Every structure is written in structure tokens, then in C-alpha cells.
Amino acid sequence: MSCKLSHLALAVPLGVALSLGWSGSAGAATLTVTDFGDNGSPGQLRALINAAAAGDTIVIPAGTITLAGPAGEDLNAGGDLDILKNLTIQGAGAGVTIIDGGAVDGVFDIPAPAKAVVVITGVTIRNGLSVQAGGGGIRNFGTLKLANSVVSGNLAERQFGGGAFNFGGGIRNLGTLTLTGVTVSGNDARGQGGGLYNEQGAVMTLTDVTVSGNTAERDGAGILNFGTATLTDVTVSDNKADLSGGGILTGGAVVSAASATLTNVTVSGNHANAFGGGIFNSGTATLTNVTVSGNGTSSPASGGGISSAGSTSVKNVLLAGNSSGGADGNCSGTITSLGHNLDSGTTCRLAGAGDLSSTAPNLGPLQDNTGSTFTLALLAGSPAIDAGASDGCPLTDQRGVARPQGASCDIGAYEAGSGGSTPTNPKGAGGGGCGSGGGSPSSLAGALLTLVALWGWKRSLRQRA
């Protein structure tokens, strides 16, 4: 996470460059927000979105914009910001450029039928409230690339004043969504998909993303995927679902075509009252070098780590310390081993080449081990070290450390140096800036993100009361 905020700093010089007219495409203009209100004055973000031509860039300097109603319209007259043309929106960094929904409507909407192509970078999107169409923070029918940003403390409330369930506390995606260097935290859905909701037929690609502290009244507290989801270098932690899929739910009773591909992913500290504390899959899930640890469910034999009712294949996957109804229980359902996995117990029934069962992995806590996201380190002497298959393992680990270190790839999302030490990290080190130097930048970034997350939690608790 510390690196994530370091990446955010890149948005500032880029924004400056754009405001000087150093824009990529010929004829495209750069407009800069000069008024942080939302009452119709020129110079405000809403007015600039309306005034911009397709292909333009809007720069938002540091500051907080709180949106005003009315809610429930899609022509950018009020409430959520409706983007009906291709635009780039460039904040000065997630720590300093805040777009607050004012708890009257969502924050960004990319509606059908325009289905615009939109790039948003360097912002925090918070305090959105959806009461009908889903997506407390963002609803996307178009093609959205969101980078170096935070989506936090948004709510998808029950629809139409309390009846039907709603979807996507943070983001509801019905188009094509790419998240890079994004934190989705402390969002709540009174229904499905507390952090992210990916609709049937939609495509979602997450890289260097943290999904943490989200809640769902039903399924998929971190991520609910009914479409196609690709997660690389992602941490899904501390999300809580009242039904199934504490961290991730993919598939569903009527959407068996859903697919999820997880590579270098850490799933930790999530909880579901029904099935799949970490992951529930009833579609097709392909896991490579994933660590699933410390998740839980409330009843026995319900898959504290993974519950599979579909096709779930695992390779170099580490499953440890997940609880099911208070007892040890990493898996329920059928897990297909492609080899070289580790189960701290026996519930995954691993029978592939190189699989290890009843083997404690000796993991560290979820923390900043360098890289863009928190990870669970393999400590010295871990039997997961060099026990993975090098054939087909990713070129780096979740942090960006080259694989393999030592004789072979390790099992799980983290690649340890020889003897379990932390090897040099080309992705996060950035010339010594991120995580490798003094503690203060890392601590400051952590404190900021914690504050943002706490704020979201407090808000969702208040709304529940």
C-alpha cells in the first residue's frame, strides 16, 4: 500500500504536463477545475464534463468536491457525474483529490447507451449512495480504466426505499472495467458485491489492487463476479458477507458461465456466514500461486478458505489456517489439483504431483512486505519454499519479485529468498523509495488508508443503525 501512494505521486507531474497543453491526441483540450463547488458555476467539475469535447482531459487539482442532487438522472444535471463522452479525468493523487458523493447519489456513472471510454486517475471516490441502479461509488456500462485511486465508504442501499436488494457498494460493472493501483475499501452493499460487482457478461481486470473491509448483506463482500474477472497481484482481505463468498464469490446458481482467473493473489481474513469464507466458486475458477489463509465461515464443512460448487483448479496454491464453524477447514466441495499445492489440513483432498497436505506453512502476518499490496510472507524454513512447480509459475511474485528464487518457485503468492529472507523487490523498491527505506512514508500512507477505511466503516455502521 505504501507503494500505491508513491505511484499516486506520479499523477501530479502528469497532471501538470497535461495542463500545459502537453496532451497526447491532436485537437484534444485540457480543462482544469477551478471551483470545487457543485451549484452549476463554470469551472466546476460537472460543468467541465458537460463543456468538454470527446477526447478532452479534465484536471482536478488537490481539493474536495462534494456533489449535490438531484439524484436519479443520467444527463449530468445533478447527483452522480454522468459521463456521456470519451474523457480523461486526472486528479492530483488519491490522498489529495477527493470526490464525495454527499450521500445523495452515486459518484460516477458511465451510462448506456453512450457507453463512453473513460480514464480516471489519482482520485478518492467516497460517500456515494445508490438507491436503485447499483454502484454506490461507480456504475459503469462503458469502458472504464481507473488507476492510482481509492474507492471507499460508498453504499448500495436497498432499492426504492428498502425493498429489493442492491448491487456493488463500491463499483457495479456492466461493461469493461480495468483497475490498476486501486484500493476498494469500506464499501457496503445491502445485497451483493460489497466492494465490486461484475455483472453477467461484463469484463473486469484488476492489477495491483487491494479489496478490503467491504461488507455485503448477501454474497460476495469483497468481489462478486458473474462475468469474467482477471485478478493479478491483488489482495482481498477482511471482507464480510452475511451469506456466501466473504472475499470473492464467482459464479452463482444461474450463471455457471462466470470465470475468474487469479494469479499472485492473497485472500486473507475474510468471513462468510454460509459458504466460502475466502472464495465461493460455482463457475470456473483458475488459481495459480494464490495464498488463502485466515478466512472463515460460521458453520462446519462450508469451506473456510474455498468452497467449490463449480470447476476450481489450483496450482502452486497455499491453503492454510482457514476455519469452518470453528474447526479447521480449508476447503469444501471438489478442488482439482494441477499440482504443487499446500493444505494445512486434509479437507482440500489434494492428490496431485507435489501436493502437500497436513503441512503448516509458517506464514507471517498480512503486512507491507514491499510491493503495491499487503502479503503473507513465507518465513524461514517454510515447507512452501521451493515446493512449487516452476513450469507455468508467474515471472514474478505478488510484490514483483522475480520467480523463482532458489531452486524452484514457491507455493503461494509470495516468493521468499533463500532461507525465507526478503529478496530485492524491483517493482516496489523504486530506487529505494518504497518500503525499503525509512518507515515514515510507509507509515504515513498506511495511516491515511487506515483513516479512509475507518471512515467508511464508521459510516456503514451508522447507516446500519
Ligand SMILES: [Ca+2]
Ligand atoms: Ca446524475
Ligand SMILES: [Ca+2]
Ligand atoms: Ca523459490
